[in-house]
Amino acid sequence: MTASLFSHLPALQVVLALLAAPVCLVLRRHGAAWLIATGMTWVLLAIALTLLGRVLETGTIIYSLGGWPAPWGIEYRIDLANAFMLVIVTLIGSVVMPYARASIKAEIEEPRIYLFYCMYLLNLAGLLGIAITGDVFNLFVFLEISSLSSYVMISLGRDRKALIAAYRYLIMGTIGATFYIIGVGMMYQVTGTLNMADLATLVPDLYGNRTIMVALAFLLVGLSLKLALVPLHLWLPDAYTHAPSAVSAFLASTGTKVAVYAFARILFTIFGGSGIFDDFGLQEILVSLAIAAMIGGSAVALYQSNVKRLLAYSSIAQIGYMILGLSMASVIGMTAGLVHLFNHALMKGGLFMVMGCVFLRLGSVQIESMEGLAKRMPLTMAAFVAGGFGLIGIPLTAGFISKWYLIQGALEKGWWPVVVAILVSSLLAVIYVWRVVEAAYFKPPPKGAAEITEAPASMLVPTWVMIGLSYYFGINATLPLDIATGAAETLLGGVQ
Amino acid sequence: MGFMAVIGFAVARLRNLFAVVMLTGIFSLTAAVLYVILDAVDVAFTEAAVGAGISTVLMLGTLALTTSEEKTETTGGSPWALVLVVVTGCVLIYGTLDMPPFGDPTAAIHQHVAPYYLEKSGQEIGVANVVTSVLASYRGYDTLGEVFVIFTAAIGVLLIIGRPQFGRRRSHRMAVGELRDSMRTNVILRVVSKLLIPFILLFALYVQWHGDFGPGGGFQAGVIFASGFILYALIFDIDTARSLIPARVTRLFLALGVLLYAGVGVASMVLGGNFLDYSVLAADPVGGQHVGILLVEFGVGLTVAAAMIAIFFTFARQEH
Amino acid sequence: MEFIGLINYWIVIVLMMTGFYIVISHDNLIKKIVGLNIFQVSVFVFYITMAKVKGGTAPILADGITTYSNPLPHVLILTAIVVGVATTALGLALVVRIRDAYGTIEDDEIEKQEGES
Numbered sequence: 007m008t009a010s011l012f013s014h015l016p017a018l019q020v021v022l023a024l025l026a027a028p029v030c031l032v033l034r035r036h037g038a039a040w041l042i043a044t045g046m047t048w049v050l051l052a053i054a055l056t057l058l059g060r061v062l063e064t065g066t067i068i069y070s071l072g073g074w075p076a077p078w079g080i081e082y083r084i085d086l087a088n089a090f091m092l093v094i095v096t097l098i099g100s101v102v103m104p105y106a107r108a109s110i111k112a113e114i115e116e117p118r119i120y121l122f123y124c125m126y127l128l129n130l131a132g133l134l135g136i137a138i139t140g141d142v143f144n145l146f147v148f149l150e151i152s153s154l155s156s157y158v159m160i161s162l163g164r165d166r167k168a169l170i171a172a173y174r175y176l177i178m179g180t181i182g183a184t185f186y187i188i189g190v191g192m193m194y195q196v197t198g199t200l201n202m203a204d205l206a207t208l209v210p211d212l213y214g215n216r217t218i219m220v221a222l223a224f225l226l227v228g229l230s231l232k233l234a235l236v237p238l239h240l241w242l243p244d245a246y247t248h249a250p251s252a253v254s255a256f257l258a259s260t261g262t263k264v265a266v267y268a269f270a271r272i273l274f275t276i277f278g279g280s281g282i283f284d285d286f287g288l289q290e291i292l293v294s295l296a297i298a299a300m301i302g303g304s305a306v307a308l309y310q311s312n313v314k315r316l317l318a319y320s321s322i323a324q325i326g327y328m329i330l331g332l333s334m335a336s337v338i339g340m341t342a343g344l345v346h347l348f349n350h351a352l353m354k355g356g357l358f359m360v361m362g363c364v365f366l367r368l369g370s371v372q373i374e375s376m377e378g379l380a381k382r383m384p385l386t387m388a389a390f391v392a393g394g395f396g397l398i399g400i401p402l403t404a405g406f407i408s409k410w411y412l413i414q415g416a417l418e419k420g421w422w423p424v425v426v427a428i429l430v431s432s433l434l435a436v437i438y439v440w441r442v443v444e445a446a447y448f449k450p451p452p453k454g455a456a457e458i459t460e461a462p463a464s465m466l467v468p469t470w471v472m473i474g475l476s477y478y479f480g481i482n483a484t485l486p487l488d489i490a491t492g493a494a495e496t497l498l499g500g501v502q
Numbered sequence: 503m504g505f506m507a508v509i510g511f512a513v514a515r516l517r518n519l520f521a522v523v524m525l526t527g528i529f530s531l532t533a534a535v536l537y538v539i540l541d542a543v544d545v546a547f548t549e550a551a552v553g554a555g556i557s558t559v560l561m562l563g564t565l566a567l568t569t570s571e572e573k574t575e576t577t578g579g580s581p582w583a584l585v586l587v588v589v590t591g592c593v594l595i596y597g598t599l600d601m602p603p604f605g606d607p608t609a610a611i612h613q614h615v616a617p618y619y620l621e622k623s624g625q626e627i628g629v630a631n632v633v634t635s636v637l638a639s640y641r642g643y644d645t646l647g648e649v650f651v652i653f654t655a656a657i658g659v660l661l662i663i664g665r666p667q668f669g670r671r672r673s674h675r676m677a678v679g680e681l682r683d684s685m686r687t688n689v690i691l692r693v694v695s696k697l698l699i700p701f702i703l704l705f706a707l708y709v710q711w712h713g714d715f716g717p718g719g720g721f722q723a724g725v726i727f728a729s730g731f732i733l734y735a736l737i738f739d740i741d742t743a744r745s746l747i748p749a750r751v752t753r754l755f756l757a758l759g760v761l762l763y764a765g766v767g768v769a770s771m772v773l774g775g776n777f778l779d780y781s782v783l784a785a786d787p788v789g790g791q792h793v794g795i796l797l798v799e800f801g802v803g804l805t806v807a808a809a810m811i812a813i814f815f816t817f818a819r820q821e822h
Numbered sequence: 823m824e825f826i827g828l829i830n831y832w833i834v835i836v837l838m839m840t841g842f843y844i845v846i847s848h849d850n851l852i853k854k855i856v857g858l859n860i861f862q863v864s865v866f867v868f869y870i871t872m873a874k875v876k877g878g879t880a881p882i883l884a885d886g887i888t889t890y891s892n893p894l895p896h897v898l899i900l901t902a903i904v905v906g907v908a909t910t911a912l913g914l915a916l917v918v919r920i921r922d923a924y925g926t927i928e929d930d931e932i933e934k935q936e937g938e939s
Binding site for chain 2 (some may be wrong): 835852856874875
């Protein structure tokens with residue numbers, strides 16, 4: 007029985023999350039729903055880690071859903087890149103969940119809370135489904151599960167602006183998804199298959215076919231909307247600013263990351279990456295967009311007075327780093343991009359969680375209202391400083407590792423301007439992090455400020471776990487680096 | 503198709519949102535007719551029920567709750583939007599240049615995966631409708647995902663507008679008056695809904711006769727069931743209709759449907775197959791496929807019907 | 823001759839772009855969703871168009887028929903239709919709440935209100 011249980015892990019990874027959602031709906035108790043959701047995220051993390059272990063041991067795992075072999079059925083094909091993503095998503099999911107209990111209770115009306123957990127599980131299932139699948143249309147279905155639940159979760163923010171943010175995200179996201187299926191349709195039309203591995207063997211022969219090239223363009227534009235690559239990022243700042251804190255923390259560290267993965271999967275596994283890069287100037291386009299995101303995102307972040315919005319713009323800049331890494335199309339660049347994906351998930355997740363703590367006590371995340379906060383919430387603000395160091399990329403933090411590799415990758419290619427751009431963007435990060443630190447540590451609290459206490463332990467502990475992990479993997483970076491290198495080699499496998 | 507293009511442009515120009523919504527319904531219906539011509543009967547049926555039926559009803563409900571006129575003063579549309587659309591269109595047209603011509607049987611799309619379904623599904627699944635075989639079995643996992651999408655939407659709607667805030671009661675009551683009045687007096691609405699209903703029924707009959715040699719059509723059945731219910735609620739009384747199926751029951755069915763579908767998958771795992779491998783459900787594989795498809799289609803029907811009803815009543819409750 | 827075979831696709835593209843234009847150029851929130859619907863339906867038509875085989879019939883197995891149209895795009899579009907209606911329902915629910923919160927469903931007026939606050 008255990009042996010067969012192991013062989014079903016790929017299906018269980020997604021199906022358990024899906025199954026837990028209706029169970030929450032039936033229970034109608036927010037305590038029970040929370041318990042199920044939390045327990046489930048931990049089980050999912052365990053499954054993801056087991057899968058990663060098995061992939062490291064035995065190589066790619068293939069699981070045919072419905073027992074039909076691909077390309078006729080849908081298959082899960084888990085290589086290092088998939089397994090790595092699964093671990094990231096479930097890790098963030100399981101750390102955010104204990105945190106969510108107190109945070110959500112404060113931000114969402116009680117009768118809706120159990121429905122919220124239901125949504126959270128669906129979102130998680132959707133993201134896992136994207137990360138694990140080996141079928142381009144199946145990816146679309148799960149993309150929609152995760153997108154629809156994101157729209158809903160964002161709209162639950164307290165401010166009415168959350169509604170309009172969710173609506174705009176819905177419109178942009180649906181346009182993105184529709185572009186994606188146009189791309190899938192064209193690809194299917196000239197190849198006759200939807201299976202990624204199968205496509206990867208067929209597409210290179212069609213290289214130069216105009217339909218397939220346009221298909222690629224639509225797939226990439228569609229996914230760029232989802233991953234908020236400049237100039238398609240407009241939905242992101244509002245969405246992250248007005249969403250409930252736990253949602254911002256979860257989505258900021260998983261939603262866009264999974265889209266980055268899908269982007270890389272389509273570009274490299276199916277389309278074989280580098281050949282297209284050379285001919286169509288795609289590399290130049292991606293690199294310049296990435297740099298625009300890095301500099302622009304950081305620069306705009308400087309002018310934000312709402313710290314959540316500041317972090318959102320910083321996310322746009324960080325997505326620029328990831329795309330930069332991918333578009334180098336070299337093992338080292340790709341490794342940097344993937345490691346940064348992991349590191350940034352931890353750091354940004356942690357920072358948004360800090361903001362959730364602040365919001366719980368202050369009811370605001372404006373910089374001016376945070377003046378003198380360090381005295382009143384020392385642990386919370388210390389976490390912010392620690393996470394901020396990571397964003398800047400100070401040695402010993404995880405952010406340093408990824409930037410180090412990114413710079414090495416750029417040097418390997420002899421891209422000096424890119425190195426300068428990375429440094430400039432980091433410098434800008436120093437300034438925007440400093441602005442918050444200055445307010446919290448070096449300004450007196452505003453007169454007549456209410457007495458406030460430290461955030462509850464149920465929120466602080468997960469926050470520090472997240473930040474702590476980002477330091478752990480900054481000091482002891484071999485593990486994520488090895489996995490990311492392996493994943494990069496798998497993704498680039500199409501090239502060799 | 504030219505007809506559809508005309509409707510499309512009309513929608514872009516018209517300011518009266520009632521007319522726009524009605525035209526969209528007709529747009530969907532035209533698309534459905536087109537699908538029949540192009541041999542996609544299952545799709546046609548679904549499009550008619552969903553695009554022309556459910557979507558239209560939901561949009562009308564929203565109009566009643568908000569406003570039915572688009573603001574008249576216009577900026578003339580941003581030139582950037584036009585440029586973007588034209589560029590996208592040109593890229594797409596460029597992309598069509600290497601497409602196989604319309605209907606060409608030798609095209610790659612008809613050669614690689616699809617023939618297998620057409621040749622083997624008769625023996626492996628034993629259902630005459632190949633669309634059903636692919637939907638429920640070969641790509642059953644997609645369908646599971648699809649059911650979860652609709653499940654997500656239903657819960658989402660419940661979360662977003664499920665509990666009307668106190669203090670807003672009055673405006674809702676006013677909205678209901680408007681809706682009733684507009685339902686009675688708006689000629690377009692009455693005429694078009696009278697036109698739509700027989701069409702939907704006709705499609706139902708057509709697919710029942712033509713598309714359903716096997717169990718197929720859980721999704722369509724769910725939508726039809728829900729539409730019948732919704733029509734009843736619209737014409738008679740929402741309260742009576744709701745008292746027939748209370749919200750609690752709807753939610754239960756909503757959950758049961760997806761649980762049934764996923765449960766069949768888990769059962770096949772327990773019996774030694776892969777997830778959703780129906781072959782192990784009965785002594786011989788084809789029988790197992792039959793049982794599996796029957797059950798999952800029932801699950802689909804349950805969730806879809808419950809979701810549609812839940813969404814509709816949540817909108818309707820706003821008016822009370 | 824070659825181009826005649828493609829005209830169908832071109833009409834579909836015109837439809838798609840009409841929908842796309844409505845989404846991005848209009849300020850009315852309901853109209854945007856209508857546009858999105860038209861955009862999506864046109865993409866569905868695109869899929870169904872490519873599934874057609876000349877001389878084929880609906881993919882329901884019967885004796886004496888050898889040519890069927892391709893069933894796979896039909897399946898995909900069945901799924902996509904459901905996704906489409908799910909999105910529409912959510913979008914409209916949001917519109918209802920936005921109207922409650924802002925008193926308008928015109929994007930530019932909402933922006934104006936946000937600018938003032």
